[in-house]
Amino acid sequence: MPKAATPEQRDAQRRIVSIITTNRVINRGGLALWRDDDSLTKEFYGNADADDVAAALETLGVRSTIVTRYMPPRAQEKRPRKGREVRIAWPELATLVHWMPSLKERMEELPEDANTHFEFLYFEPRPEGIALCPAAHASLWPWWTEKQARRMGLMCADCGCDLRPSDQTAYRITDTEGRRRLYCGTCCSDGVDALAALTGQSG
Numbered sequence: 634m635p636k637a638a639t640p641e642q643r644d645a646q647r648r649i650v651s652i653i654t655t656n657r658v659i660n661r662g663g664l665a666l667w668r669d670d671d672s673l674t675k676e677f678y679g680n681a682d683a684d685d686v687a688a689a690l691e692t693l694g695v696r697s698t699i700v701t702r703y704m705p706p707r708a709q710e711k712r713p714r715k716g717r718e719v720r721i722a723w724p725e726l727a728t729l730v731h732w733m734p735s736l737k738e739r740m741e742e743l744p745e746d747a748n749t750h751f752e753f754l755y756f757e758p759r760p761e762g763i764a765l766c767p768a769a770h771a772s773l774w775p776w777w778t779e780k781q782a783r784r785m786g787l788m789c790a791d792c793g794c795d796l797r798p799s800d801q802t803a804y805r806i807t808d809t810e811g812r813r814r815l816y817c818g819t820c821c822s823d824g825v826d827a828l829a830a831l832t833g834q835s836g
C-alpha cells in the first residue's frame with residue numbers, strides 16, 4: 634500500500650477490489666474484467682460498468698483499455714450479451730498489486746504456459762491470403778460450458794467438435810447462405826478450398 638493514500642484512492646480501492654476478485658480473468662497477458670453493457674444493470678442495481686471500473690483504476694494509477702466483447706446468452710435469451718471488457722496489461726499489474734496484495738498470489742500461481750493474450754483466434758481466408766483474426770468473445774471463453782460455447786459458435790459448424798483446445802485450429806468460412814461460421818481444419822481442408830474460391834484459382 635503506497636503511503637498517504639488519498640480518500641479518493643481509498644474509495645476507488647473499495648469499489649473495485651471486490652469486482653476484480655469475483656469477475657477477473659488473469660493470464661500472462663494481464664487481467665480482464667467483463668462488464669454488462671445493459672444500462673438497467675447500472676441504473677437499477679447500481680453495478681459499476683466498464684467506465685466506472687476504468688475510472689477507479691485511473692484513480693489508483695493503473696492504466697487500462699476497454700474493448701467491446703460478447704458473452705453467451707442466458708437461458709431465455711436469443712442473442713449474445715454485449716458488454717465491455719476492461720483490460721490491464723501485465724506490466725501494469727505491479728501497480729494494482731499495491732492496492733490489492735492478494736493479486737500477487739494469483740499471478741504467481743499462473744502456469745508457465747498460460748496464455749499471453751485473451752483472444753480466441755481463428756484463421757480467415759481472404760482474397761489476399763489467410764489472415765489470423767481475434768474473435769469478439771469475452772476473455773472468459775475458455776471456461777464456458779460446451780452449451781455456451783456452441784451458442785457462441787465455438788464448435789465446428791460441420792462436425793461439432795470443440796474448437797477451443799490449443800491443438801485445434803479454427804477457420805471462419807462463409808457458407809453458401811452467406812453466413813460466416815467457424816469450422817475445424819479437418820472439415821474445411823484448412824481453408825484451402827475457400828481461399829481458392831476467393832482468389833479464383835483451382836486447387
Ligand SMILES: [Zn+2]
Pocket residue numbers: 789790791792793794816817818819820
Ligand atoms: Zn469439423
